[in-house]
Amino acid sequence: MAHPNLFEPYERGALTLPHRVVMAPLTRNRAVGTVPGEVNATYYAQRASAAILITEGTQPAAIGQGYLDTAGLHNDEQQAGWAQVAAAVRSAGDAKLMIQLMHAGRVAHPAYTGGETPVAPSAVRAEGQVWTPDGMADYVTPRALETDELATVREQYVDAARRAVAAGAHGVELHAANGYLLHQFLSENTNQRTDGYGTDVAGRTRFVLETVAAVADAIGAERVGIRLSPGHRFNDIAEENPRATYDALLRGLAEHDLLYVHVMETRNHAGYSTIAQARELWPGTLIGNASFAEEFDVAGADALVGDGAFDLVAFGRRFLANPDLPARLREGAELNEPDQSTFYGAIGGRGYTDYPTLVPSAAS
Ligand SMILES: Cc1cc2nc3c(=O)[nH]c(=O)nc-3n(C[C@H](O)[C@H](O)[C@H](O)COP(=O)(O)O)c2cc1C
Numbered sequence: 001m002a003h004p005n006l007f008e009p010y011e012r013g014a015l016t017l018p019h020r021v022v023m024a025p026l027t028r029n030r031a032v033g034t035v036p037g038e039v040n041a042t043y044y045a046q047r048a049s050a051a052i053l054i055t056e057g058t059q060p061a062a063i064g065q066g067y068l069d070t071a072g073l074h075n076d077e078q079q080a081g082w083a084q085v086a087a088a089v090r091s092a093g094d095a096k097l098m099i100q101l102m103h104a105g106r107v108a109h110p111a112y113t114g115g116e117t118p119v120a121p122s123a124v125r126a127e128g129q130v131w132t133p134d135g136m137a138d139y140v141t142p143r144a145l146e147t148d149e150l151a152t153v154r155e156q157y158v159d160a161a162r163r164a165v166a167a168g169a170h171g172v173e174l175h176a177a178n179g180y181l182l183h184q185f186l187s188e189n190t191n192q193r194t195d196g197y198g199t200d201v202a203g204r205t206r207f208v209l210e211t212v213a214a215v216a217d218a219i220g221a222e223r224v225g226i227r228l229s230p231g232h233r234f235n236d237i238a239e240e241n242p243r244a245t246y247d248a249l250l251r252g253l254a255e256h257d258l259l260y261v262h263v264m265e266t267r268n269h270a271g272y273s274t275i276a277q278a279r280e281l282w283p284g285t286l287i288g289n290a291s292f293a294e295e296f297d298v299a300g301a302d303a304l305v306g307d308g309a310f311d312l313v314a315f316g317r318r319f320l321a322n323p324d325l326p327a328r329l330r331e332g333a334e335l336n337e338p339d340q341s342t343f344y345g346a347i348g349g350r351g352y353t354d355y356p357t358l359v360p361s362a363a364s
Helices: 038-046 076-092 147-166 181-186 201-219 242-253 274-281 298-307 317-321 325-331
Strands: 010-012 015-017 021-023 052-058 096-101 129-132 135-138 171-176 224-228 260-264 286-289 312-315
Touching (some): 096 147, 147 171, 171 181, 171 201, 224 242, 260 274, 274 286, 298 312, 312 317
Parallel strands (some): 021 312, 052 096, 171 224, 224 260
């Protein structure tokens, strides 16, 4: 067997998995009108051999939508769409389906929020532009959330998490990485609050920890994961001292028996190994993922799992292009190459559900 460490069964707490290969969250912009449909169900069912299948970033509120045709989970129609996805995944494999809750915060855009001004910890505009149906557009200056609105935002995550479980998913992954809303609370340049939700490490980590606690309370900690990318400068984030921020955050997370913590290795931005930091401070299941700049090769990931650097590995682009990735890795088979030109976009199944498997599959 190729990559034997990736195929050691895994058991810890509520989690029993046949192997260690996880699908990383991938935005694909194919949930037409924000509602997952049949083509999305097919795509996820094709990938149901993942140990854990983490979905595309999904907005828990309309105001948190940053891109065209990203799925939502804040109304009944979207919930029914996700139920269709969950049923298809269940009938195709054993993957634990985790819906990633991604509130874009300041990098949402009025083109997608029904004209509403995006909300954020502080009224600090992100540098850069986003694609809209009218062409590339500058990010807008967001409106700073009032202190008494924070409970409402937390409730939006809680409501989406309840809907995820009601739809038949195992649980949710809170997206606190890559410069979206929760990461905006953690970073000094995007959080200039003086109301107890900013200023210092305790303040900047507070909203994230309160949200984790509220969601865990609502659906059970064993149904909640969280994704972190300490120091990652994506979406114009500039963290001054990621080590201090994430030491505190990880210590706070360790008080909850979460399903997992999922960390991107952002060493090239943070200046230290962010996976090693999490391993030291987070006592539970740790999922590791490459940074954009340093793609793990599979042999390297296998060795890191063997060394105990992390427990499970999340592959993004490889899973995108290889619906049967675990089988291919186990056999040491050749991998399909991902086609970047079809990563994002409402073009139905092309570059989405048409990547070939080694053995033709029923889900296709
Ligand atoms: C097309 C595409 C979409 C992505 N969408 C998301 C997303 O919705 N949420 C997220 O946390 N990361 C997202 N990422 C980051 C991936 O989860 C992953 O961290 C990155 O691709 C590096 O891992 P890889 O080398 O295995 O692909 C995306 C990456 C790609 C290529």
